[in-house]
Amino acid sequence: MGNAIFQPSHFAAVVLFALFASTVFGITQRETPPRMIRYGIYCFVLFVASAIVLSWVMYFIAR
């Protein structure tokens, strides 16, 4: 591991988080591969979209 430091932006971290979590959700929550892929994409879109919406909500609350 050494001194390698990975410093993503907040949005990149959200996208990576969404990618990893939705992959596991897709595999574990559905039974057939086509439904796994569909559910994984659905979860990914929901993760990222809700992060964007909540970011704008917090932006307007902070103003």
Place this chain on the structure above:
Amino acid sequence: MATEENKSDAAGSGTQSESQKGWVYLPLIAGWLVPGGGHFLLRKWGRGALLAAVILGMFVMGLTMQGKVYAGVHDILDILGLAGDLGNGLPYLLARMMGVGADQVLVTTADYGTRFIVVAGLLNVIAAVDAHNLRTGRKS
């Protein structure tokens, strides 16, 4: 209990497949200790490889972000963090033994890294339970 589950599996599908043999909780424990290990035991190679790549990737990424690896417990949030970290199984123990990961959160990305490590553990628990469900026949 395990014997009854085995009988119901056999009754439902006619004959037990090769992957359905052995102790019923073995895929659950293997899946917890080694991400994807439960699925490998059940010969679900593709799912196992994908789960292993995703969970280990998230864990390693958390470490490279200088995420905190929970070791001691001081308050309730630390206990929850430690519980999540323990879900990683052997990778968590290896990280503790090798002394990787940060003791304290010093930079912003370290906070993300800490969450990545905890969530990787929680996802690993979900994957291990999925392997158990496959083993018992609750999921096909």
